[in-house]
Amino acid sequence: MLYFALWTKHSGCLLKGGGVFDLRDLYQQVIVDHNKNPRNYGILAEANHHADGHNPLCGDQLHIDILTDDEGKIIDARFEGEGCAISVASASLMTEAMKGKSVAEFETLFDAFQHMVTADLDAMANEEVLGKLTVLAGVKEFPSRIKCAILCWHTSRTALADKKEVAVTE
Amino acid sequence: MRAYRDEFPVLHQQVRGKPLVYLDNAATTQKPQCVIDAVSRYYRHDNANVHRGVHALSERATAQYEAARTTIQQFFNAAHRHEIIFVRGATEGINLVANSWGMSNLRPGDEILLTGMEHHSNIVPWQMLCERTGAVLKVLPIDDDGALCMDALPQLITERTKLLGVVHLSNALGTINPIASLIEKAHAVGAKVLVDGAQSAAHMAIDLQALDVDFFVTSAHKMYGPTGVGILYGKASLLDAMPPYQGGGDMILTVSFEASTYNSLPYKFEAGTPNIAGVIGFAAAVNFLQKIGLVGIAAHEAMLLDHATKQAERFEGLRLIGTAAEKASVLSFVMKGVHPHDLGTIVDAQGVAIRAGHHCAMPVMQRFGLPATARASFALYNNEADIDALFCALDKAQRMFA
Ligand SMILES: Cc1ncc(COP(=O)(O)O)c(C=O)c1O
Numbered sequence: 001m002l003y004f005a006l007w008t009k010h011s012g013c014l015l016k017g018g019g020v021f022d023l024r025d026l027y028q029q030v031i032v033d034h035n036k037n038p039r040n041y042g043i044l045a046e047a048n049h050h051a052d053g054h055n056p057l058c059g060d061q062l063h064i065d066i067l068t069d070d071e072g073k074i075i076d077a078r079f080e081g082e083g084c085a086i087s088v089a090s091a092s093l094m095t096e097a098m099k100g101k102s103v104a105e106f107e108t109l110f111d112a113f114q115h116m117v118t119a120d121l122d123a124m125a126n127e128e129v130l131g132k133l134t135v136l137a138g139v140k141e142f143p144s145r146i147k148c149a150i151l152c153w154h155t156s157r158t159a160l161a162d163k164k165e166v167a168v169t170e
Numbered sequence: 171m172r173a174y175r176d177e178f179p180v181l182h183q184q185v186r187g188k189p190l191v192y193l194d195n196a197a198t199t200q201k202p203q204c205v206i207d208a209v210s211r212y213y214r215h216d217n218a219n220v221h222r223g224v225h226a227l228s229e230r231a232t233a234q235y236e237a238a239r240t241t242i243q244q245f246f247n248a249a250h251r252h253e254i255i256f257v258r259g260a261t262e263g264i265n266l267v268a269n270s271w272g273m274s275n276l277r278p279g280d281e282i283l284l285t286g287m288e289h290h291s292n293i294v295p296w297q298m299l300c301e302r303t304g305a306v307l308k309v310l311p312i313d314d315d316g317a318l319c320m321d322a323l324p325q326l327i328t329e330r331t332k333l334l335g336v337v338h339l340s341n342a343l344g345t346i347n348p349i350a351s352l353i354e355k356a357h358a359v360g361a362k363v364l365v366d367g368a369q370s371a372a373h374m375a376i377d378l379q380a381l382d383v384d385f386f387v388t389s390a391h392k393m394y395g396p397t398g399v400g401i402l403y404g405k406a407s408l409l410d411a412m413p414p415y416q417g418g419g420d421m422i423l424t425v426s427f428e429a430s431t432y433n434s435l436p437y438k439f440e441a442g443t444p445n446i447a448g449v450i451g452f453a454a455a456v457n458f459l460q461k462i463g464l465v466g467i468a469a470h471e472a473m474l475l476d477h478a479t480k481q482a483e484r485f486e487g488l489r490l491i492g493t494a495a496e497k498a499s500v501l502s503f504v505m506k507g508v509h510p511h512d513l514g515t516i517v518d519a520q521g522v523a524i525r526a527g528h529h530c531a532m533p534v535m536q537r538f539g540l541p542a543t544a545r546a547s548f549a550l551y552n553n554e555a556d557i558d559a560l561f562c563a564l565d566k567a568q569r570m571f572a
């Protein structure tokens with residue numbers, strides 16, 4: 001994994017000797033990158049499932065469009081919205097991960113992701129199922145930010161269930 | 171001011187391996203040892219219910235509780251001790267006025283004037299009241315600096331205005347509002363004024379009689395006192411005419427199933443066992459503030475705000491939200507390319523506690539077209555090194571997202 005290297009450069013106010021704690025666990029290069037250049041960003045005109053999500057704590061707001069075929073396979077997914085880096089990167093990574101999956105496989109991913117960000121600190125993430133999504137494992141160190149990471153997942157679930165409500169994380 | 175920092179035990183700790191830099195004082199302040207001691211001494215030696223017992227402990231508890239009322243009355247220079255009503259905090263104080271005074275004084279078409287920088291606690295109770303009475307809510311807007319548009323006042327404040335609700339010091343912007351002149355203008359059209367002093371009370375001296383304000387609310391926990399306690403001040407003539415807010419013990423003289431008679435002020439508004447330890451702790455906090463002196467505190471915090479503002483202005487990509495001429499103790503800002511919540515998390519990882527969010531003032535966020543801001547807010551125990559640590563941490567955050 002690519003870690004953010006700037007910690008060790010620049011003088012003045014650095015973590016001395018690495019510090020007990022550092023942020024590389026959370027703001028990895030991947031997250032910073034997906035926040036800056038979100039994948040699958042925009043509207044999917046031919047989508048057959050849609051939902052909005054809102055995290056009132058952060059103000060994160062998402063709209064998700066999903067296109068499934070007759071067998072219930074996810075053909076394409078896109079998102080739009082505004083939010084913190086965690087929420088945007090999470091939506092970007094999720095839309096990448098869900099393409100080509102069946103709705104049932106999406107549910108498996110959902111559960112694995114939820115477990116990863118909410119389980120005990122020392123519980124291991126299911127890397128086999130989650131793949132690249134494990135870059136978000138660090139959010140569990142910041143309980144107030146878990147909602148940011150998981151909002152897009154709830155929003156997709158709401159979309160796939162064709163519910164007409166705004167998804168929240170509770 | 172340096173000496174007083176030592177009196178706050180919570181400040182002497184490491185957070186995430188770094189010395190704690192606490193800059194979230196607008197949310198709540200830390201408590202000095204004297205407040206912690208007052209609360210603990212009460213529980214260790216004097217705990218009893220107030221106004222009920224004939225025994226020694228109850229008499230001691232009652233004496234301390236009522237002495238606290240006098241301490242607080244004098245601190246704010248209220249004319250009478252029975253004008254000080256103990257409540258859970260600013261929020262409950264506003265709800266009390268909206269329910270009791272509002273329900274008995276508002277008619278359909280009457281207007282309540284608020285400002286564009288009110289905390290949700292000084293918006294929602296009035297909206298609820300408007301729904302119940304048919305009164306109409308009006309809003310005095312704020313300008314690009316985060317100051318009130320005083321030019322718009324003459325159109326908004328009219329004979330229909332029954333109440334003006336205004337925050338003294340904005341928690342989201344740091345703006346100090348010209349309440350003396352607002353009160354004068356409101357009184358000129360016969361409107362009452364409620365001042366939300368939740369933020370101001372720990373940062374500037376307040377003289378309720380000189381202001382001639384009708385209602386004033388504040389919370390102890392933002393003044394170095396305990397959570398869950400605060401005051402509603404109201405002019406005795408207004409409070410006397412108002413119906414009780416909640417029913418229960420202490421607020422009655424006699425109860426029968428046919429009818430009950432109500433107690434006099436302030437007890438009419440203090441139903442049930444109050445937060446006795448909280449009130450005693452509140453008085454200890456007020457004594458602490460008085461010992462240091464608000465003039466010195468205000469000067470120290472003005473120096474801190476000035477130091478922070480200068481650094482913010484030099485910091486490329488940082489934009490201050492709230493640049494009014496009259497400001498105190500709050501630095502609200504956004505950083506280009508970094509969401510305020512990410513900023514909050516990144517500086518927290520360096521031991522610096524700030525707040526990120528809408529600060530319970532969503533209309534202010536809408537006014538500036540922002541989802542949220544980051545906010546550093548200062549207290550008497552902060553120093554320039556705290557501010558330097560904040561800007562170091564902000565610098566790091568900016569580089570992470572560069
Ligand atoms: C300006 C202002 N008004 C009211 C409140 C509400 O205070 P409390 O939550 O203590 O009732 C706050 C607290 O954040 C505030 O900053």
Ligand SMILES: [Zn+2]
Nearest residue numbers: 058060084148
């Ligand atoms: Zn977020």
